[in-house]
Amino acid sequence: MSSVSRFLAILMIAGACAQQAPAQAATPALPHTLRVCADPNNLPYSNEQKQGFENQIADLIAKDFNMNVEYLWFRQGEKFFKRTLNSCLCDIVMGVPTGFDEAATTKPYYRSTYVFITRRSDHLDITSLDDPRLRTVRIGVHILGDANDSTPPVHALIRRGIVKNLVGYSIFGNLNEKNPPADVIHALEDGKVDVAIVWGPLGGYFSRNASVPLSITPIEADSKHPDIPFQFDIGIGVRERDAGWRDLLDHELDRRQADIDRILKNYGIPPAERPVQAARAGGEVGRTQ
Structure with a gap:
């Protein structure tokens, strides 16, 4: 031109x-x-x-x-x-x-917040990022494709040294995939992860019709790292x-x-x-x- x-x-x-x-x-x-x-x-x-x-x-x-x-x-x-x-x-x-x-x-x-989602039958009842069980359970999180642009939960977990048990799921998926943000919830349903930590609107919506009953707990803040926002x-x-x-x-x-x-x-x-x-x-x- x-x-x-x-x-x-x-x-x-x-x-x-x-x-x-x-x-x-x-x-x-x-x-x-x-x-x-x-x-x-x-x-x-x-x-x-x-x-x-x-x-x-x-x-x-x-x-x-x-x-x-x-x-x-x-x-x-x-x-x-x-x-x-x-x-x-x-x-x-x-x-x-x-x-x-x-x-x-x-x-x-x-205004909404990030949430913990677990299978109700597991009775994990995780309410804090400092729960010691988060160091051993498999944690499903959304990834954005850029390590420098991670979600708040990923930043908070990495600062605690919780890395090896994180399982990442693309929030964008591919062009032909229907509802790619739901993948982490499906993984929780299928037992591939034990906890999902996701943005509330995604977690709340896709958990409604899950194949197994799920529990949702809001994350209000990170007491150790108050500079990381969880509510928007x-x-x-x-x-x-x-x-x-x-x-x-x-x-x-x-x-x-x-x-x-x-x-x-x-x-x-x-x-x-x-x-x-x-x-x-x-x-x-x-x-x-």
């Missing part, structure tokens, strides 16, 4: 963004379509069949705004935000941790410049919080209480400006 062609392409993208995305004004004029970028194979959050809880929440918001929902399906990965939201291909991304550095976020509409606030991702649109969504989330809570409960999402200080700061949490 010539330099002139590249320049014209950039102008076309910028023009499309300005015309289709909600404006920066305090009360943006809403288009007829709410464009949502989402992963096509990422239950319990979203899939192409629109069976995820994020699909339901997006539908709820769009209905209130008298908008139709249009999805751009894009597999979540390293460049997801650069190629979707920040390329003006959509207006929102559901389920973004507040404080995320690639997008601004609304106030959180839920989750909001809606928007472009940093779209302050008016973000504020409008904040009001909508406030108004619909009870309905959103019911959706989350129906999907087995374990809630976590927000710290008092964070709760007081509510409106400012997660904003990047």
Whole structure:
């Protein structure tokens, strides 16, 4: 592509963004379509069949705004935000941790935590990362494919010298695999691991229909390593410049919080209480400006 062609392409993208995305004004004029970028194979959050809880929440918001929902399906990965939201291909991304550095976020509409999951018949009842049995049992964890980008439980276990008995399962899987995050739960069902330590929404959802009864215990914090967070606030991702649109969504989330809570409960999402200080700061949490 010539330099002139590249320049014209950039102008076309910028023009499309300005015309289709909600404006920066305090009360943006809403288009007829709410464009949502989402992963096509990422239950319990979203899939192409629109069976995820994020699909339901997006539908709820769009209905209130008298908008139709249009999805751009894009597999979540390293460049997801650069190629979707920040390329003006959509207006929102559901389920973004507040404080995320690639997008601004609304106030959180839920907070969850990592959890221990065990087979109920084993009566392990593990409630702490310092439980000595974690040094001998087989522990299933999600891996992200990069040793420097491990999940909080993996960091916490490695700091304790618990490494050899960790069994990693890819959270992304391959393109043809259905529900890859469920693999670690299936391993627990089949006896390939004794404990799974996973993000609560994944654990809660995929444990509901397990072939054996499972017990779920929230991890509130790591007493030895308080710098490792286990609980996260989750909001809606928007472009940093779209302050008016973000504020409008904040009001909508406030108004619909009870309905959103019911959706989350129906999907087995374990809630976590927000710290008092964070709760007081509510409106400012997660904003990047």
